[in-house]
Amino acid sequence: MSVPDEQLMLAYAGGDAAAFETLYGRHKGGLFRFILRSVKARGEAEELFQEIWIRVVEARSRYQPQAKFATWLYTIAHHRLVDHWRARGLAVVSLDDEDCPLPEPAAGPSWDPQATAEARETLGRLSDAIAALPLAQREAFLLHQEGGLTAAEIAAATGSNEEAAKSRLRYAMNKLREAIGDE
Amino acid sequence: MNEHDDKLSARYRELAREEPPVALDAAILAASRRALGRPSFARRWGAPVSIAAVLMLAVGVTLHMQREEPGVETSEPGPAPAARSPAPIPDARKREATRKAAPAPSAHPAPMPSLPTPQPPMHSPASPPPTAESAAAGALEGKPMEAPVPAPARAAPAAAAPAATQSAERVQGFAAPKQANQESNRGAVRAPAASADALSQQKPVREERKLLPADPAAELERIARLRDDHRDEEADRALEEFRHRYPAYRIPNAVWERVRPR
Incomplete structure (x- = not known):
């Protein structure tokens, strides 16, 4: 049975570098995709990704396992993203605006070269639809998919209430299902 | 999650599974290892700050005791221990002011300088001067505390013993006498070391946090x-x-x- 994330983080705070490597290995992919699909520019995503992990490293001695490690990690990521959007003139209000259009078109992630053309098309639609989601809905969806967070944990990570998080997640999923023709 | 959600999740997982570049992984892991080699602020400075705080406190107490000694030694030994009541004394500063303002119950007839602050109502003029350790600890703690009760026998031999011995003795007594003092001492010594970390934790306010600016x-x-x-x-x-x-x-x-x- 694998060691829980929270214990790994405590072990790292206690000086165990290998614990951090395990923790990093578990969460790097999800966190990276969460950021990449939020900001869409790979260079910015990499920069933010590094900053977030550095903050985790620096906050190690203050870490208290009061919630899931993933919730804590994605809370840090959320705050960093909010700062990022704010610095680019995107008010946080737009985070909560369910119908706010996105400020820029989706660049889209790179595609799996092995996929069939039809599947690529569907996935392309899905990717575009994710990129076209309002910020708050997209964030809720990505936190759910990449971070494995529940609605309550999404609410905790984003500083909203559970009902709002549930609502955002539901709206996002409905739109994405519609986009891939799975209604 | 219902069936629709499962399908959507499955579709989502078919999207490219981007990972951070290997170089970025290496940079982050290297930073994580470097951070362990370089202790955090609290760890790096915690021990030196604690030691410095203890030393300053000890020196302060010693100097204070030495300044106080003539008054204690030349006063009549009888009333001093008796007047050292274990009753709680609310504020070390008030006591300090009282000590300066009120005529000491000693044979010193020298006129005391008049202080602008009114005399605290809690003290009778017969109150003995507070011990330096309680004053110092109270001032650091910033809250009311009980006056320590030294052994009555200590005052009498103290008059005959050299000042340095008395001071050392009282500093030792400072660490021992009462639970309340121990608690306040610990808080006073621990507070500077805890400063960096205690602030960012969104936890109930702990005692040392009151001290943090x-x-x-x-x-x-x-x-x-x-x-x-x-x-x-x-x-x-x-x-x-x-x-x-x-x-x-x-x-x-x-x-x-x-x-x-x-």
């Missing part, structure tokens, strides 16, 4: 003042530092408008 809101206010003063570079650095120290702190919009990079 900064909190996230105060820090943000400081950054806002820097912005107001057009010291943007400093403000940028402070904001960056703030984000490092309080990564999970949610900055209210109104505050953000005041502190955001210009």
Whole structure:
């Protein structure tokens, strides 16, 4: 049975570098995709990704396992993203605006070269639809998919209430299902 | 999750599974190892600050005791131990003021300098001077505490013993006498070491946090003042530092408008 994330983080705070490597290995992919699909520019995503992990490293001695490690990690990521959007003139209000259009078109992630053309098309639609989601809905969806967070944990990570998080997640999923023709 | 959600999740998982570049992995892991080699601020400075605090306290207590000695030694030994009542004394500063303002119950007829502060009502003029250790600890703790009760026998031999011996003895007594003192001493010594970490944890206010001057809101206010003063570079650095120290702190919009990079 694998060691829980929270214990790994405590072990790292206690000086165990290998614990951090395990923790990093578990969460790097999800966190990276969460950021990449939020900001869409790979260079910015990499920069933010590094900053977030550095903050985790620096906050190690203050870490208290009061919630899931993933919730804590994605809370840090959320705050960093909010700062990022704010610095680019995107008010946080737009985070909560369910119908706010996105400020820029989706660049889209790179595609799996092995996929069939039809599947690529569907996935392309899905990717575009994710990129076209309002910020708050997209964030809720990505936190759910990449971070494995529940609605309550999404609410905790984003500083909203559970009902709002549930609502955002539901709206996002409905739109994405519609986009891939799975209604 | 219902069936629709499962399908959507499955589709989503078919999207490219981007990973961070290997070089970035290496940089982050190297930073994580370096950080362990370089202890955090609290760990790095905790022990030296604690030692310095203890030393300063000990020196302060010793000097205070030495200043006090003539009064204690030349006074009549009888009333002094008797007057050292174990009753709680509310404030070390008040006691200090009282000690200076009130005529000591000794044979010293020298006129005391008049103080502008009124005499605290809690003390009778017959109150003995407070012990230095209680005054020092109380002042650091910033809250009322009980006066320590030294052994009555200590006052009498103290008159005959050399001053240095007495001071050492009292410093030892400082560490021992009562639970309340031990608690307050620990708090006083621990507080500086705990400063960096205690602030960012959004936990119930602990005793040492009362001693800490900064909190996230105060820090943000400081950054806002820097912005107001057009010291943007400093403000940028402070904001960056703030984000490092309080990564999970949610900055209210109104505050953000005041502190955001210009």
